[in-house]
Amino acid sequence: MRDVGEEEREARAALTRIVEPGDETVGRWLRQTTPVHLVQSLAGEREMPAGVSKKKFAGLRLRAARVDMSAGPAADLAAVAALGGRFVCPGDEEWPRQLDDLEDGRPIGLWVRGSANLRLWALRSVAVVGARACTEYGAHMAATLGSGLADRGWTVVSGAAYGVDGAAHRGALAAQGATIAVLACGVDYAYPRGHAELIGRLAEQGLVVAELPPGDHPTRSRFVLRNRVIAALTRGTVVVEAELRSGSLVTARRATELGRYMMGMPGPVTSGLSAGVHQLLRGEAVVVTDAAEVVELVGSIGDLAPARRGPIVARDLLDPVASRVLEAVPARGGADARRLAYDSGTAEEVAQGKLFELQSLGFVQRCGAVWELARASKGAAGSRRGGP
Known part of the structure; x- marks a missing residue:
């Protein structure tokens, strides 16, 4: 990367007082001539660059006439330096090169504190x-x-x-x-x-x-x-x-x-x-x-956000058959194994085995020939019955 000389830096600093931000016309001119030559032209020290709109150039000359080209840019650079800042130009090591994506609309320079x-x-x-x-x-x-x-x-x-x-x-x-x-x-x-x-x-x-x-x-x-x-x-x-x-x-x-x-x-x-x-x-x-x-x-590959899941409850860990049998158990009262097998669409001997499994896990309890929800499960029965 080239070093930006003081003459160019002062010229770009002067242009920030003359040109409005994002002026793509001036951006095109700066591709055809140097910032120093453009400032000299605006000050009347050089001819107007070829292919430049006379009306546009005349307007900028009026603004340039209000700028002291000999002392103004240096004074601005000194003022920002007194604040602990600087003026960063395209070509400087500190220049963010992604700003070049703005093409002719990129900043002439950036004042930085x-x-x-x-x-x-x-x-x-x-x-x-x-x-x-x-x-x-x-x-x-x-x-x-x-x-x-x-x-x-x-x-x-x-x-x-x-x-x-x-x-x-x-x-x-x-x-x-x-x-x-x-x-x-x-x-x-x-x-x-x-x-x-x-x-x-x-x-x-x-x-x-x-x-x-x-x-x-x-x-x-x-x-x-x-x-x-x-x-x-x-x-x-x-x-x-x-x-x-x-x-x-x-x-x-x-x-x-x-x-x-x-x-x-x-x-x-x-x-x-x-x-x-x-x-x-x-x-x-x-x-x-x-x-x-x-x-x-x-970010880069591997900068993944954590997966988002709802809370896992004990019911989520049941296998599909056990889950169906548990769903068949009434919220109030109870039912025998044959009725639960019918309601869950499961063979009676399979349902019987799953009921004993659910009993060991604390989901159901046995009262004679009837199976009902265990006391700890009854509080969740309403939400279970109303859920999807």
């Missing part, structure tokens, strides 16, 4: 997203999922928003695990304001990542564009709660487009906050209910 290696943490990462105005159920499940993934050595990625995002981050932090917040603003800009403390903790114990330079603020479109980074950075996306119209669904569907796993955590069918998740589950999403099931899907 935190000491961990972004590429290494992102290799085993899962996005947990969902409603901002989530229910107590949604918050509980997101926090449990976050801590469960962290306990298994997986990085939890989300957007630091209210609701499901914040709960997932807190769950991972409580488990002393790895978690990454992808913001729709600068890494030094706490949004939402009510999560200023959480974002500070994420910068200390985890990572805070953004495409926008220090001090930049969020907009509605930037939240949507931020979601593509969450989807591309991770191996899969879990939606905990979401209405039918939700940015979380955009993230999940983008994950599918990028070849990642799309998962949904079901909720009550009467809850509008689970309606979007259930719609995903009617399509390509996979049902998950805990961290083990998520890891089974996105």
